[in-house]
Amino acid sequence: MKIVAVEAIPYTIAYRKPLRFASGEIHAATHVLVRVHTDDGVVGVADAPPRPFTYGETQRGVAAVIEDIFAPAVIGLTLLDREAVHGRLSRTVGNPVAKAAVDMAIWDALGRTLDTSVTELLGGWSDRMRVSHMLGFDTPAAMVDEARRMRGEYGIETFKVKVGRRPVSLDTAVVRALREGLGDDVELYVDGNRGWTASESARAMAEMADLNLSLAEELCPADDVLGRRWLVSQLSVPFVADESAVTPAEVTREILGGSATAVSIKTSRSGFTGGRRTHHLCEGLGVEVVMGNQIDGQLGSACTVAFGAAFDTTSRRAGELSNFLDMSDDLLTEPLTIAGGELQVPPGPGLGVQIDEDKLAHYRTDT
Structure with missing residues (x-):
């Protein structure tokens, strides 16, 4: 070994x-x-x-x-x-x-x-996760159409909506259109990628207060320490630290400092070893966790579901596991399949996936 x-x-x-x-x-x-x-x-x-x-x-x-x-x-x-x-x-x-x-x-x-599968090595809680789909900037009609397609083809019932544009009404109109177009039984949450100020974030969340959002993620810059604390105190939903909380030490800073109340774990930036540290820290602090997406391909998504399915805490919410659907091709011999709104951990040892050598030879850029 x-x-x-x-x-x-x-x-x-x-x-x-x-x-x-x-x-x-x-x-x-x-x-x-x-x-x-x-x-x-x-x-x-x-x-x-x-x-x-x-x-x-x-x-x-x-x-x-x-x-x-x-x-x-x-x-x-x-x-x-x-x-x-x-x-x-x-x-x-x-x-x-x-x-x-x-x-x-x-x-x-x-x-x-x-x-043995990585999921079993890590904890073996489950063999699958519910899927959340990420919706990028577009017109309200286009984003509603995409969400409806994902719901119809793959059974996805949870959507992460990218926000952070100016004026904030561009995004609040999109979220409202999604709620009206998809109904009340679909879960919606927003991710600002640090695009708004704290006051803009508070105004936007107030405008969307009747839309039953479940989470708000990184609405304003992480280095606006006082603004983030003030914003978090205004919100009635968990505020998710993502880019601001890559390491366990940063998670501790954000949570204990009052700048966040939940954490996004992304295996593509923490690995399984660092991700497990963050998971156990959040579990000990009683902090909610969502499995995030680094705009991963199928191999990255296989890593995310392998980790997320391994623990009770990370399995409770839908994981962001579907953006590989937007890629024109991929490297795996057997593609991942989302059905009934779930992604199953690929069966087999390790991650349970194999690389297609012909595709790798075609897409690699170092030869």
């Missing part, structure tokens, strides 16, 4: 349509496939989706830091040395997505070696 090599393979797959939100827009998945090889011939995989407008990482940067720093740091360790891996990766500041992919590929390799 000794780690003998780590690969970082950049690839690009176009989206069928761009996903737009307050902090940027995505036209293609410019990701990095990470492979961890062991001396037993086992290969673990994970995906690294760089988000330069959020964490400062780029595709080239992720590949470089893995090849130049992280691979030499973990080669020679075993798959069971996960705390040692975490410690060595933590010596480097930042680079959360690159670290997470290395960590998750090691967990996948461990599961394959032990013929």
Whole structure:
């Protein structure tokens, strides 16, 4: 079970349509496939989706830091040395997505070696999660149409609505149209990606007070410390820390400082080791958790559902697991399937997925 090599393979797959939100827009998945090889011939995989407008990482940067720093740091360790891996990766500041992919590929390799799923290794609470679909900026009619299609084709009943535009009435009109178009039995929540000020956020939430929203996520900047505390005190729904709470220490700061009342866990930036730390912290503090989406492809979504299904706390809410549906293609030999509003953990050891080598050869950008 000794780690003998780590690969970082950049690839690009176009989206069928761009996903737009307050902090940027995505036209293609410019990701990095990470492979961890062991001396037993086992290969673990994970995906690294760089988000330069959020964490400062780029595709080239992720590949470089893995090849130049992280691979030499973990080669020679075993798959069971996960705390040692975490410690060595933590010596480097930042680079959360690159670290997470290395960590998750090691967990996948461990599961394959032990013929056990990652979900079972982590906790084994369930084998599936309810799905929430993310709706990016568009006209009210287009967003209602997309939500109806997702509901009709996949049975999805929970929707995360991107907001954060100015004037705020652009977004409040969208959310109102969604509520009127989908009815009262659909769950809606909003994510501002830090696009509004605290006062704009308070005004928008007041305008939407009759729409029965379940959550509000990162409506205003994380460094507006007093504004966020004031905003949270105005709200009647949980305020979710996302980009502001990547590490357990940041989660502690946001929750105990009164700047948030819930937390988004994204395995693509925490890995399974860091995500488990954050989960246990939230569980101990009695803080609600939602499994977030880094605009993941199918491999990233497989990681999210593997983690989310492993614990009671992370299974209670629908996980953001469907944005791979907007990609024009993917790398897996067997595509993930959403049915009845649920995504099942792929059966099999590790993450339960396999990479299509022909597709990888076609989409990789380093050859």
